[in-house]
Amino acid sequence: MENDSYILVIGGTNMDIGARPFGPLLPHDSLPGTVRRTPGGVGRNIAVTLAQLGHKVKMLTAVGNDAQGRELLALGRDLGIDLSHAMCLDGIPTSSYIFVEDNKGDIQWAVCDATASDQIDSEYISLNADLIRGASAVLLDTNPPTDAITCAAKIAYDAGIPLFVDPISAAKATKIASILEYITVLKPNKAEAETLSGRPILTEANIEDAALALLGMGVKEVYLTLGKKGVIAGKSGEELLRMPGFALHPVNTSGCGDAFVSAVIHTYLQGCSLKDKARAGIAAASISMETKSAVNPILTAEALEERLKLIK
Numbered sequence: 001m002e003n004d005s006y007i008l009v010i011g012g013t014n015m016d017i018g019a020r021p022f023g024p025l026l027p028h029d030s031l032p033g034t035v036r037r038t039p040g041g042v043g044r045n046i047a048v049t050l051a052q053l054g055h056k057v058k059m060l061t062a063v064g065n066d067a068q069g070r071e072l073l074a075l076g077r078d079l080g081i082d083l084s085h086a087m088c089l090d091g092i093p094t095s096s097y098i099f100v101e102d103n104k105g106d107i108q109w110a111v112c113d114a115t116a117s118d119q120i121d122s123e124y125i126s127l128n129a130d131l132i133r134g135a136s137a138v139l140l141d142t143n144p145p146t147d148a149i150t151c152a153a154k155i156a157y158d159a160g161i162p163l164f165v166d167p168i169s170a171a172k173a174t175k176i177a178s179i180l181e182y183i184t185v186l187k188p189n190k191a192e193a194e195t196l197s198g199r200p201i202l203t204e205a206n207i208e209d210a211a212l213a214l215l216g217m218g219v220k221e222v223y224l225t226l227g228k229k230g231v232i233a234g235k236s237g238e239e240l241l242r243m244p245g246f247a248l249h250p251v252n253t254s255g256c257g258d259a260f261v262s263a264v265i266h267t268y269l270q271g272c273s274l275k276d277k278a279r280a281g282i283a284a285a286s287i288s289m290e291t292k293s294a295v296n297p298i299l300t301a302e303a304l305e306e307r308l309k310l311i312k
């Protein structure tokens, strides 16, 4: 990696606010419990993980000019992410994801205010086109509106910059349906792969069919992640490969997908094989699941190397 090379992350920055009552979740009452606030947003999680893995990271994102937005920008800068091109918008609330769990920890209600991410428009992307063209890789999440996603993907594609995409959710995945041919590496989970390939995944054979369909639609490389069942990885011109998940001390699997794609970018830039990129994804996900927070602060390049010794 050259000193001035950087990875550009384009996507959402959120504040996640989760509440859990001590007893049963009952309506129309104020329940004693815990409320925790954690920084989130798939783009931000990946940007933080890439910085921890030793990369220079720049981010195009938007927050509101409110206490949460300023706090998220300050935290990102402290972690070494270049946020000098991020938008901090007056009169717009920072995107937040608010969820209420039952006392067992299962999410019962969730509301997402994505007003700030909606401001990441194609004009802002075009103004920062040189930042895309100068990157060693671009990671795009599907929080920005479709026109901004399409604009960013086209600029990266025309400039020959490898483009990595995390579709985030089945609902938001539809935003990338028309740009699959611009994508170098796609990391859908099962539901996202079903939406994008247009094929229900009901059997083991369906999983392979969905991965092959995505390659047929123009994606150059795909990592279809399957929770504890691991991943099916494929690349045009190569056999699909299957690798099981790996867990040592699991605490919370949310954010495992973000760690997975971060490690794939990390190893792609080292010129690793499909198998070694998939191994790195599995290893990073297994470290990610060892904390309650979406990003495990101990997920560094050294920790990843150590964990890889346990994965065939």
Ligand SMILES: Nc1ncnc2c1ncn2[C@@H]1O[C@H](COP(=O)(O)OP(=O)(O)OP(=O)(O)O)[C@@H](O)[C@H]1O
Pocket: 168, 188, 189, 190, 225, 226, 227, 228, 229, 230, 231, 244, 245, 246, 247, 253, 254, 255, 256, 257, 258, 259, 260, 281, 282, 285, 286
């Ligand atoms: N219960 C589990 N046991 C073992 N490994 C797991 C488990 N859940 C997730 N993983 C690992 O994390 C990877 C990504 O998980 P998953 O397919 O759930 O992605 P995702 O839905 O994108 O996750 P995210 O919540 O981060 O969006 C899997 O390929 C696997 O390696």
Ligand SMILES: [Mg+2]
Pocket: 166, 168, 189, 257, 258
């Ligand atoms: Mg995911």
